Amino acid sequence: MNFPENLLYASSxxxxxVSGTEATVGITEYAQxxxxxxxxxxxPSAGKKVEAGKPFGSIEAVKTVSDLYAPxxxxxxxxNEKLKDEPELINKDCYGGGWIVKIKISDMSAKDKLLPAKVYRESIAH
Amino acid sequence: MATTTVTKKTPFYDKHVAAGAKMAEFAGYWMPIRYDGDIAEHQRVRTNVGVFDVSHMGEFYVTGDGALDFLQQVTVNDVSKLAVYQAQYSAMCKPDGGIVDDLIVYRYPDKFMLVVNASNMEKDFNWLQSNCPKNVKLENASDRIALLAVQGPNALAVVQSLTKVNVPAIKFYWFAEGELDGVSMTISRTGYTGERGYELYFDEKYADQIWNAVMRAGEKFNIGLAGLGARDTLRLEMKYCLYGNDIDETTHPLEAGLGWITKLNKGEFLGKDVMVKAKAEGLKRKLIGIEVEGKIPARHGYDVLKNGKIIGQVTSGTFSPSLQKAIAMAYVETPYAEKGTALTVNARGRELSAKVIPTPFHNGDPSKD
Structure with a gap:
């Protein structure tokens, strides 16, 4: 599976x-x-406040439903308005066209809780 | 006594891994959940032909002079109506009417075979054993038997190309014994998909050979695999019950919509008295089909409401790939079971509008020749 080196990963x-004070957020290939x-x-709609580690939305798959947690x-x-008509973009291109939201970061310290690609990869290898 | 928790493998485990399946533990077995996608696999079975490994299912042989009488006593359908080489969908109930399991009863010339859910295998065997008279012998053959389900409009052509058995002559819920690719097996016109299909029961030592033969024979139809994910959406569209979701020991067959297999006039059987009484008094709740507005499916355990009052629970739900809408099965209090009744479903705090609709949801007929 592909976990790009330039991204940070949540255990959820x-x-x-992260680019400046903005983060683009999606789910990993493993998750999809x-x-x-x-x-x-x-x-959520633009303007909504989110809190690190708390749900900000959810994903419905054929088999199950899963919350999305804010990093x-x-x-x-x-x-990503395209997901309204094409939610399958997340399956097809989870790091590109399947991005979900952008967050203007209010507290950069949450970065320390996120994992680099290598550590995330090891964490899902059981 | 300590119970072992080692997850078992079916004889096709390596085939699934080689095919890139997402494997997960299900009912004590490593099973393929999906290969190339739930929806693609679902459509494959509806429009073409798909292959399921269902070797986790349990197979019990019942022999002896008292076998027929015993099965009449422990199952709700009328076993005396079964001809040799005929099969019957049925259920086993406790004296209080609660469903121990749903199953298929096969009548062979010299024995009966019961096919039960993997998740209930040990419980079922113990239950049967505890009700078994001396003139009946029970044998759990599950570990020796491989089971492949070949399902879909092209299943007949695939199966026929591998056997001299006259496959079209096997009617819905009948079976034949014969050779397929040179291997002795039971070829059964049954399935859990709503499509025409066949289930192949054979000695697990031929697992690789038969898998390869079926896949090769299906090449010209672009045959493919289907996992438990697709199996669930396919059965749900037909409103086929899944044990543990829609039926269990707290539900009885009549409220589960299984009155058609429950033969209250056949003589005594376990659970009969409770069901006769329930029928006379009127059912308190019914398992119905609902469609849900929007794309969010109602799922197992969600409450069903009418005017703000909880009147039932969803037992199974999904987004139907065939109908392109959210469908679900739910137990609701009888006054709300009428088709057309508007209801709401509480989906994790969000209210979804729903309506009772006729079932099966999918307009298919697996018995059609």
Missing amino acids: HEWAQ SELGDIIFVEL FSGEITAV
Whole structure:
């Protein structure tokens, strides 16, 4: 499985790409493969405040439903509107077209709790 | 006594891994959940042909002079109606009507075979043993038997290309014994998908050979694999019950919509008195089919409400790949079981609008020749 080196990973299987004070957030290849075919993504609206480690939305797959956890505290600045019609983008391209939200980070210290690719990979290898 | 918790492998385990399956523990076995995707596998079975490894299912042989009478006593369907080479969907109940398991009863010339859920195998065997008279012998053959389900509109052509048995002559819920790719087996016109299909029971030592033969024979149809994920959405579209979700020891067959297999006039059997009484008094709840507005499925355990009052629970639910909408099965109090009744479902705090609709959800007929 692919876990790009330039991303940070949460143990709850989200990834974050930090650029300045903004993080783009999605779910990992492992997460999409565990969920299977995704049929609906419940997204917050822009402007909503989120808290690191707390749910900010959910993903409905054919077989199961799973919460999305915010890797950082802050404010939602953008949501991937394409997911409304094409939630399967997360299955097809979880690090690209299947990104989920962007967060304006209010507290950068949460970064220390996120894992580099190598550690995340080891954590899911059982 | 300590129980072992080692997860077992079916004889096709290596095949699944080689095919890239996502494997998970299910009912004590490592089983393939999906290969190339739940929806793709579902559509494969609906439109073409798919292969399931269901070797985790339990097979018990019942022999002896008292076998028929014994099975009449422990199952709800009328075993005396079974001809040799005919099969019957049935259930075993406790004296209080609670369902021990649902199963298929096969009548061979010299024995009966019961096919039970893997998750209940040990419980079922002990239950049967404890009710078994001296003139009946029970044998658990599960570990010796491999079971492949070949399901879908092209299943007939695939199976026929490997055997001299006259496959179209096998009617729905009948079976034949014969050779397929030179291996003796039971070819059964049964399945859990709602499509025409066949289940192949054979000695597990031929597992690799038969798997390869079926996949090769299916090449020209672009045959593919299907996992437990697709199996669940396929059965749900047909409103087939899944033990542990829709039925268990707290539900009886009549409220589960299994009145059609429950023969209250056949004579005595375990659970009969309770069911006769329940029928006379009127059922308090019923297992019904609902469709849910929007794309969020109702799932197992969600409450069903009418005017803010909880009147039932969802037992199984998914997004139906065939119907492209969220469907579910639920127990609701009888007054709310009428088709067309508007209900709501509490999906983790979100209220979903739902409606009771006719079932099966999917308009298919696996018995059609």
